[in-house]
Amino acid sequence: MTEKEKREVVETTEAQIAVHWQEEGYVNPSGKFVAQANMTDDTIYERFSLDNFPNCFKEYADLLDWYEYWHTTLDTSDAPCWKWFAGGKINASYNCIDRHLAKNKNKTAIHFVPELESEKVEHVTYQELFVRVNEFAALLRDFAGLKRGDRVTLHLPMTAELPITMLACARLGVIHSEVFGGFSGNACADRIVDSQSRVLITMDAYYRGGKLIDHKEKADTAVGKAEEDGQKVDKVLVWQRYPGKYSADTPMVEGRDYFVNDLLKDYYGVRVEPERMNAEDPLFLMYTSGTTGKPKGCQHSTGGYLAYVTGTSKYVQDIHPEDVYWCMADIGWITGHSYIVYGPLALCASSVIYEGIPTYPDPGRCWRIAQDLDINIFHTAPTAIRALRKVGPDEPAKYNYHFKHMTTVGEPIEPEVWKWYYEVVGKKEAIIVDTWWQTETGGFLCSTLPAITPMKPGSAGPGMPGIHPVILDDDGNPIPTGSGKAGNICIQNPWPGGFQTIWGDRDRFVRQYYERYCKDPKSKDWRDWPYLAGDAAVQAEDGYYRILGRIDDVINVSGHRLGTKEIESAALVVPEVVEAAVVPVKHDIKGIEPDLYVSLKPGVEGTEELAQKVSQTIVSEIGAIARPRKVWIVPDMPKTRSGKIMRRVLGAISNNADVGDVMTLANPEIVEAITKMVQEK
Numbered sequence: 234m235t236e237k238e239k240r241e242v243v244e245t246t247e248a249q250i251a252v253h254w255q256e257e258g259y260v261n262p263s264g265k266f267v268a269q270a271n272m273t274d275d276t277i278y279e280r281f282s283l284d285n286f287p288n289c290f291k292e293y294a295d296l297l298d299w300y301e302y303w304h305t306t307l308d309t310s311d312a313p314c315w316k317w318f319a320g321g322k323i324n325a326s327y328n329c330i331d332r333h334l335a336k337n338k339n340k341t342a343i344h345f346v347p348e349l350e351s352e353k354v355e356h357v358t359y360q361e362l363f364v365r366v367n368e369f370a371a372l373l374r375d376f377a378g379l380k381r382g383d384r385v386t387l388h389l390p391m392t393a394e395l396p397i398t399m400l401a402c403a404r405l406g407v408i409h410s411e412v413f414g415g416f417s418g419n420a421c422a423d424r425i426v427d428s429q430s431r432v433l434i435t436m437d438a439y440y441r442g443g444k445l446i447d448h449k450e451k452a453d454t455a456v457g458k459a460e461e462d463g464q465k466v467d468k469v470l471v472w473q474r475y476p477g478k479y480s481a482d483t484p485m486v487e488g489r490d491y492f493v494n495d496l497l498k499d500y501y502g503v504r505v506e507p508e509r510m511n512a513e514d515p516l517f518l519m520y521t522s523g524t525t526g527k528p529k530g531c532q533h534s535t536g537g538y539l540a541y542v543t544g545t546s547k548y549v550q551d552i553h554p555e556d557v558y559w560c561m562a563d564i565g566w567i568t569g570h571s572y573i574v575y576g577p578l579a580l581c582a583s584s585v586i587y588e589g590i591p592t593y594p595d596p597g598r599c600w601r602i603a604q605d606l607d608i609n610i611f612h613t614a615p616t617a618i619r620a621l622r623k624v625g626p627d628e629p630a631k632y633n634y635h636f637k638h639m640t641t642v643g644e645p646i647e648p649e650v651w652k653w654y655y656e657v658v659g660k661k662e663a664i665i666v667d668t669w670w671q672t673e674t675g676g677f678l679c680s681t682l683p684a685i686t687p688m689k690p691g692s693a694g695p696g697m698p699g700i701h702p703v704i705l706d707d708d709g710n711p712i713p714t715g716s717g718k719a720g721n722i723c724i725q726n727p728w729p730g731g732f733q734t735i736w737g738d739r740d741r742f743v744r745q746y747y748e749r750y751c752k753d754p755k756s757k758d759w760r761d762w763p764y765l766a767g768d769a770a771v772q773a774e775d776g777y778y779r780i781l782g783r784i785d786d787v788i789n790v791s792g793h794r795l796g797t798k799e800i801e802s803a804a805l806v807v808p809e810v811v812e813a814a815v816v817p818v819k820h821d822i823k824g825i826e827p828d829l830y831v832s833l834k835p836g837v838e839g840t841e842e843l844a845q846k847v848s849q850t851i852v853s854e855i856g857a858i859a860r861p862r863k864v865w866i867v868p869d870m871p872k873t874r875s876g877k878i879m880r881r882v883l884g885a886i887s888n889n890a891d892v893g894d895v896m897t898l899a900n901p902e903i904v905e906a907i908t909k910m911v912q913e914k
């Protein structure tokens with residue numbers, strides 16, 4: 234039996250902690266893809282082995298232009314706050330713009346696609362990006378008084394002005410903190426206060442679902458609340474969605490609010506020399522929620538971060554300068570920072586930014602954008618794939634686009650959904666990478682390398698080159714590969730993309746990510762500091778990792794740990810089901826029982842028989858232990874604005890508990906409908 238055949242027959246075995254998602258077979262990339270891929274040399278894993286750590290990452294850093302080369306690849310003196318490429322001097326804005334001008338100034342850097350199809354797509358060339366970033370950087374410096382090391386909060390929607398603002402900040406060494414545009418003014422205020430920003434950059438309005446939404450009103454709330462909480466914002470810079478026209482109803486506040494488009498006239502033609510930043514100077518903060526209520530600001534570095542996202546964009550996203558690349562995430566999340574802005578632009582790609590909802594005004598929109606711009610690399614999340622499948626399972630076939638490469642990120646993808654993505658969206662031509670990583674990690678941790686390691690539906694793949702994961706049990710013992718047991722996935726070594734600390738809260742950083750498995754809190758040796766990712770995972774014999782979800786998403790039914798994703802995946806095997814969410818319900822004897830919420834394909838009736846069928850399928854796919862207490866057929870799931878299903882809310886409903894504040898959800902009204910349904914039974 235060849236090595237490959239051996240790998241193909243591997244199945245997870247029964248174990249103390251059973252994980253029941255069946256291992257799928259491999260899917261290989263086409264010869265056509267491999268022939269053009271950026272990385273086909275499989276010695277890369279050897280070059281990035283632990284024996285060659287940390288110097289292996291020079292390969293990524295060398296993709297960038299440095300003012301001064303570093304003297305120390307990894308400085309561990311302040312463990313676990315790692316410093317990469319210490320002594321190096323670099324500027325991110327220079328690397329994403331200036332260095333491309335000599336050969337590519339006329340190439341599109343950003344295609345901005347407005348939500349309204351009646352509006353023209355805006356194609357921003359590298360030369361235009363250079364001009365706009367310089368002029369805005371001059372404004373930030375001379376009008377707003379911002380300088381190296383200051384923090385500034387951005388609350389911008391998905392338009393070209395968002396990367397322009399980020400790159401202008403980066404040019405000056407100002408640390409940007411972009412808050413997802415869909416977040417409320419209050420959420421924005423918390424981030425202004427935590428980062429001590431005295432300037433807020435926003436936009437008057439943007440289109441979503443066919444409506445021009447007043448966004449400026451959130452700035453007023455944010456500034457008011459921040460001031461109550463002790464942080465005064467003295468300038469609000471307002472980009473106009475339609476330059477020269479104010480599209481919000483909220484009045485401008487004299488002496489505080491300024492239209493960027495008016496001010497820019499004073500900076501016509503000004504050029505700003507990029508700041509020579511230390512590699513370890515912070516580039517940006519990205520707030521994310523943790524186990525406690527308060528969001529934490531993940532602080533990302535300049536040199537290490539940029540090197541890591543550039544390397545991974547090149548070898549995992551397979552971006553070539555001639556590609557048209559569309560990542561559908563919002564730039565307000567880490568995916569957008571790393572894989573819409575910094576990584577692709579550092580590689581001189583054309584990166585697409587779409588303003589609105591992928592299914593507006595109809596389920597074909599997304600594929601029309603792909604067809605019109607001749608996009609060949611597509612990047613999205615399972616939640617979007619499920620939504621696209623739900624509203625228009627046959628739409629992709631109607632359009633003449635051809636992807637060579639597709640990405641899934643953000644949650645485990647059920648093999649059923651993976652197959653639709655592969656067969657229908659990718660037309661069996663595109664490879665898929667399932668990239669596992671986090672806000673904290675800056676870039677990919679596990680993924681296949683598309684021309685080297687074959688795909689396996691439902692598995693993220695092996696650790697990335699230079700990323701050495703290990704699955705630890707609760708006592709810190711490594712769980713052997715292929716044992717079928719799940720545990721806590723950790724990364725044994727630091728890597729350049731990893732966040733440096735939580736802004737202003739080093740103790741929390743150490744406590745949350747390192748304390749649990751740290752071998753010696755005084756140690757300066759990186760080997761003593763495994764990074765705890767907070768996800769449960771299982772590793773198959775071939776080395777591929779299957780991520781089961783957050784540690785707190787794993788439920789313990791009668792002492793058996795089950796990934797909620799496993800049950801959801803089983804439910805999705807029923808063809809009528811398009812979305813499934815499992816929540817734990819307290820049970821006197823079993824401890825916990827799973828409760829299952831499902832939504833159905835359009836036009837399918839939610840009968841008792843169908844609920845029975847779903848329940849029965851779970852029993853037959855997994856075992857009686859996973860039988861849900863009840864299958865609730867709901868018209869839609871409560872979702873965050875970024876499209877994640879809010880299992881916490883469903884869990885509260887199932888447990889007759891307080892659902893808490895649901896007003897920040899995309900569809901708060903559904904909560905009441907579901908509560909009524911569940912509580913009437």
Ligand code: PRX
Pocket residue numbers: 521567568641642643644645646667668669670671672673693766767768780781782783
């Ligand atoms: O649970 C993992 C899940 O998303 C979490 C990180 O979320 P966030 O910081 O919002 O970043 C999302 C984009 C990187 C992880 O702890 N996750 C992310 N990617 C995957 C995933 N779960 C399974 N498979 C993935 N590919």
